Amino acid sequence: MSKLVISAIGPASSVQDGGRHGAQRYGLTPSGAVDQLALAAANCLVGNELFAAAIEIGPFGAAFTAREGAVRVGLAGASRNADISARSVASDTSMTLADGETLTLGFARGGSFSYLAIEGGIAGEPAFGSLAVNARAGLGSPYPRPLQAGDELQTAGAGGASERRIDLPPVMDGPIRVVMGPQDDEFGDAPKTLFLDSEWKISATSDRMGYRLEGPVIKHLHGHNIVSDGTVNGSIQVPGNGAPIVLMPDRGTSGGYPKIATVITADFGRFAQIPAGKGFRFKAVGMAEAQAEARKFAELLRALPDRLRAIESFDLNIEALQDANVAGSAVSAIDAGTWQIPSADALAQD
Amino acid sequence: MAATLFPPRILPSGDSAITVEFSRNIDDAANRRVLALDRILARDPVSGVTETVPTYRSLLVHYDPVQIDFDALSAKLVALAQLPVPPVMNTRRWRIPVVYGGEHGIDLEDVAMTLNTTPDDIVARHVAGDYRVAMIGFTPGWSYLSGLEEKLHMPRRQNPRLLTPAGTISIGGVQTGVQCLAGPSGWHLLGRTAVRTYQLHRDPTFLLEPGDQVTFSAVDAKTFAEQDRAAEAGEIVAELMNA
Numbered sequence: 001m002s003k004l005v006i007s008a009i010g011p012a013s014s015v016q017d018g019g020r021h022g023a024q025r026y027g028l029t030p031s032g033a034v035d036q037l038a039l040a041a042a043n044c045l046v047g048n049e050l051f052a053a054a055i056e057i058g059p060f061g062a063a064f065t066a067r068e069g070a071v072r073v074g075l076a077g078a079s080r081n082a083d084i085s086a087r088s089v090a091s092d093t094s095m096t097l098a099d100g101e102t103l104t105l106g107f108a109r110g111g112s113f114s115y116l117a118i119e120g121g122i123a124g125e126p127a128f129g130s131l132a133v134n135a136r137a138g139l140g141s142p143y144p145r146p147l148q149a150g151d152e153l154q155t156a157g158a159g160g161a162s163e164r165r166i167d168l169p170p171v172m173d174g175p176i177r178v179v180m181g182p183q184d185d186e187f188g189d190a191p192k193t194l195f196l197d198s199e200w201k202i203s204a205t206s207d208r209m210g211y212r213l214e215g216p217v218i219k220h221l222h223g224h225n226i227v228s229d230g231t232v233n234g235s236i237q238v239p240g241n242g243a244p245i246v247l248m249p250d251r252g253t254s255g256g257y258p259k260i261a262t263v264i265t266a267d268f269g270r271f272a273q274i275p276a277g278k279g280f281r282f283k284a285v286g287m288a289e290a291q292a293e294a295r296k297f298a299e300l301l302r303a304l305p306d307r308l309r310a311i312e313s314f315d316l317n318i319e320a321l322q323d324a325n326v327a328g329s330a331v332s333a334i335d336a337g338t339w340q341i342p343s344a345d346a347l348a349q350d
Numbered sequence: 351m352a353a354t355l356f357p358p359r360i361l362p363s364g365d366s367a368i369t370v371e372f373s374r375n376i377d378d379a380a381n382r383r384v385l386a387l388d389r390i391l392a393r394d395p396v397s398g399v400t401e402t403v404p405t406y407r408s409l410l411v412h413y414d415p416v417q418i419d420f421d422a423l424s425a426k427l428v429a430l431a432q433l434p435v436p437p438v439m440n441t442r443r444w445r446i447p448v449v450y451g452g453e454h455g456i457d458l459e460d461v462a463m464t465l466n467t468t469p470d471d472i473v474a475r476h477v478a479g480d481y482r483v484a485m486i487g488f489t490p491g492w493s494y495l496s497g498l499e500e501k502l503h504m505p506r507r508q509n510p511r512l513l514t515p516a517g518t519i520s521i522g523g524v525q526t527g528v529q530c531l532a533g534p535s536g537w538h539l540l541g542r543t544a545v546r547t548y549q550l551h552r553d554p555t556f557l558l559e560p561g562d563q564v565t566f567s568a569v570d571a572k573t574f575a576e577q578d579r580a581a582e583a584g585e586i587v588a589e590l591m592n593a
Contacts, residue, residue, distance in 0.1 A: 024403045024412075025388075026548065026556040027490045127550060137490050137531065139550070182361035182369045227376050228487060228494075230403040230410025232367045254405055254487030262364030265415075290365035291415040298416045 002069030002157035004118055006147050007102060010060025012113075012207070014146045015122060015153075018051025020130035020139070024230070024253045031132040031139070032249050034208065035113055035269035037301065038077035041166050042117035044304045045074025045094040053124065053131035054117035055147065059108040059275065064116065066097035072119035072158035073097065076166070078111025078273060093165040093311060094119075096158050111273040120156030134250060167307045169300070175283035176271045178236065178261035179290045183226060186258035187238070191218045195244070195260055199279045206276065208250040217242035220258060228256040234263030234271070248272065266293035355383070355432045358408075360424045365415050370427050371408040376524055378496060381484045384409045385561045386435040387427070396426055404560045405485045406494070443563040443591040446528065448519050448541040449574035450476075455541035461521070464504060473568055475499055476519075476540060481526060481564045486556075491530030491548030493558050498526045510536030517542045517578075519566070528558070544577035545588045552584045565591075 016039065019032025033039035033056055040050035048054075055064075057077075064073070074094045075082060082089045082105050089095050089103070091114070097103055108114060124131040124141030133140030143151055184192060194216050203212040224240040231237070235247040237257040246263060247255070263271050264285065274280055285293075361369040370387060373380035388404045391411070398417030403410040413423055450473045451458040462469045481495035498521060506522045514520070514535040520527055522537030529535065530547040543566075547557045558564070569577070581587045 022401055023490075023556070024401055024410075025486060025560065027487045027492050028548075136533070137548075179362050179364050182363045182371075227374065227405075227407050228485070229369060229371070229405045229408045230363070230367075230487075232363050232410070232412070234364055252488050253403060254485065259363070262362070262367075264365050287362060287365065287420045291419055294365045294415045298414075 001123075001154055002071050002099070003067050004071050004073070004097075004153045004155060005065045005067050006149055006151040006153075007063040007065045008149050009062045009147050010058050011146065012058030012060075013062065014056055014133035014135075015053050015124070015140060015143070016056040016132045017053040017130055019249060020128040020132055020134070023128055027253050028128070028137060029134060029251055029253055030233070030249055031130070031134040031208075033113075033115065033132075034248060034272035035077055035115070037168075037269050037297075038113065038273075039115045039117075040301050040304055041076035041092065041168060042074040042115035044308065045076065045092075045164050045166055046072055046117050046119035047161065048074075048117055048119065048121055050301060050304060052117065053122045054115045055122075055153075057105065057108075057114040057116060059112045061104070061106050063102050063104045064097070065102040066099055067152070069099050070158040071097045071155055072161065073103065074117040074119075074164075075103075075105075075114060076117075076168075077114035078108035080108055080114060081106035090165070092168060094161075094163045096163070108275070110275075112275050113273060118153065118155045119158055119161070123154035123156075136250070163311050164308045165311045166304070167309060171270060172267075175281040176274075177264045177267050177285045177290065177293070178234075178282050179264060179287060180261045180284050181259070182229075182262075183258035184260050186220055186222060186226065187218065187260055188221050191220075192260070194218060196282055196284055199281055200244075201279055202274055202276045204276045206248075208248050210245040210247050210251060211272075213244045213246065215243075218244060218260065224257055226256055226258050228254040231255050231259070232262060234265075234268050235259045236261045236263065246271065264290040264293055266290075266297040355434075357428050358383075358431045360428060361408075362420065363410065365420070367410055367412045368420070368423060368427060369408050369410050370431060372431075373407040376406050376484075376496070380407045381482075381496060382435060383431065387431050388560065389436060389438075390430050390433065396423070396430075398423065403487075405487065406496070438561065440592075441561065441563055442559070443565070444558065445565050445567050445589040445591055446519075446543050446545050447569040447573065447577060447587065448477075448543050448566045449569055449571050450519075450541035452571070454571065454574065455519070455539050457520075457538040458540050461504065461538050461540065465501065472502070472540065475502055476521075476526065477566050477568055479526070479565070483558050483560050483562045483564060484525075485560055486547075486558065489529075489531050489533050491528075491546070491556060491558070493528040493530075493547055493564075495526045495528070495564055496524075498524055502526075504538065506536040507538065510534055514539060515542060517544060517546070519543055528564070542574065543587075544574055544581040545586070546581050549581075549584065552586075557586060557588060
């Protein structure tokens with residue numbers, strides 16, 4: 001067994017996975033990664049099950065050190081500066097930390113959350129089939145709370161597989177699509193138009209329970225109290241102050257505020273990644289379009305392994321090139337064709 | 351002649367869940383239909399339905415849009431919701447011990463004062479009630495009970511408390527409730543129970559099911575302390591009256 005030691009980590013970082021399903025009827029919220037595509041990509045890079053537990057890393061920096069053996073990890077999600085022993089590494093790739101080596105991650109750029117999956121998964125005791133942290137319910141393993149510096153994650157150790165990158169489709173840059181309802185009839189036409197036509201920002205006070213939105217006040221027709229009913233990831237509820245809250249995976253399973261609209265499944269991860277303070281808009285779509293997008297998203301997840309590419313030759317050749325230059329040897333030994341293309345690609349991703 | 355069951359409202363909760371709404375209000379008849387549809391879906395699963403969440407007035411049905419689309423599932427749910435409400439067989443009846451008042455129920459005196467009666471009368475009325483678990487929600491094991499007698503109805507607190515103890519028994523509006531974990535609450539705290547409606551390493555993890563019947567019994571502080579130790583060790587403590 002090797003272990004990955006958390007050398008440094010910011011708030012909003014915890015072990016998360018595909019979530020804890022089937023007990024919402026008992027008040028147990030699903031939790032799980034806010035960006036399931038990035039979670040799946042990170043796991044895919046190291047050959048894990050797509051929704052296995054990984055480290056969800058919040059917007060701040062972090063550092064992880066391998067101990068008692070090598071640890072192979074996959075990194076996906078928000079882009080950041082990343083290096084291992086001063087060697088720069090790219091997001092959407094796997095990498096191996098030799099015993100004692102540290103992976104250092106900078107602040108998130110163009111997103112909020114990154115996922116670090118560990119080859120062989122994270123050792124822990126599942127509750128309802130999940131290791132996901134739900135701090136309020138005292139659930140999550142190996143630590144039922146956000147990660148802190150000094151925490152250690154046990155793992156099977158690196159199996160010596162060659163490194164991979166994953167070619168993800170470009171992230172869509174348009175508005176966040178919603179299906180109106182279930183309680184859009186609690187709002188008049190003007191507030192609904194205001195909701196759809198305004199620019200919104202995510203408040204810095206947001207968390208895994210809900211993202212608070214900053215923008216115009218959305219007024220209710222009949223007051224803000226309804227008899228509680230069930231919630232989903234992406235429910236947009238409007239409390240008494242008229243400032244919408246988008247419910248996230250640690251939400252209450254029921255809520256007593258009218259829900260004007262719901263973020264579609266295919267856009268939920270993209271929404272979750274919007275950094276606090278950055279402007280965005282919503283766009284209403286019909287059910288047929290939302291479900292077609294949900295099916296496309298499910299197919300994207302299912303076929304992720306087809307998007308893996310080898311980077312072994314690229315890494316070896318770059319090192320060989322540097323070694324060759326340092327040594328003053330002939331560069332002609334390098335086949336330019338094998339590294340120029342991935343090299344450009346890697347730079348674009350960073 | 352049996353009254354025709356009106357169709358529920360079908361409300362989209364995004365692309366992967368449907369809210370089947372029987373009423374906009376807290377309504378006993380609507381809650382019975384919610385629980386009936388929940389039982390029907392448990393007995394005869396509809397392919398693609400992944401999870402159901404009953405509430406007072408609606409059933410939230412989570413589903414996988416890869417397996418079934420909105421229109422097909424909506425039509426099925428409307429048809430199933432208008433089937434005659436099946437008789438409830440073998441409803442479980444629980445008796446939950448409560449230590450009322452004092453440090454365990456800090457609002458009992460105020461509630462008695464507001465309702466122009468004595469704390470003993472509040473306790474007697476609360477213990478005499480026959481309740482049903484209408485829904486479980488908010489936090490794990492938080493059980494909302496219907497059947498609170500009208501004399502005990504009172505508005506929630508103006509200022510919700512940020513932290514109330516685990517096991518709190520409280521009243522709010524037309525409801526009474528069993529709260530499992532410590533957490534925020536705007537209800538009036540009458541007492542505490544040692545019963546854990548949610549306990550991770552116990553079988554069953556969740557004690558109460560929506561639809562279960564519940565009554566309360568008054569115990570003294572010493573009994574509560576003993577029961578609390580037993581419950582911590584994994585005992586259920588609540589009595590199943592019709593096992």
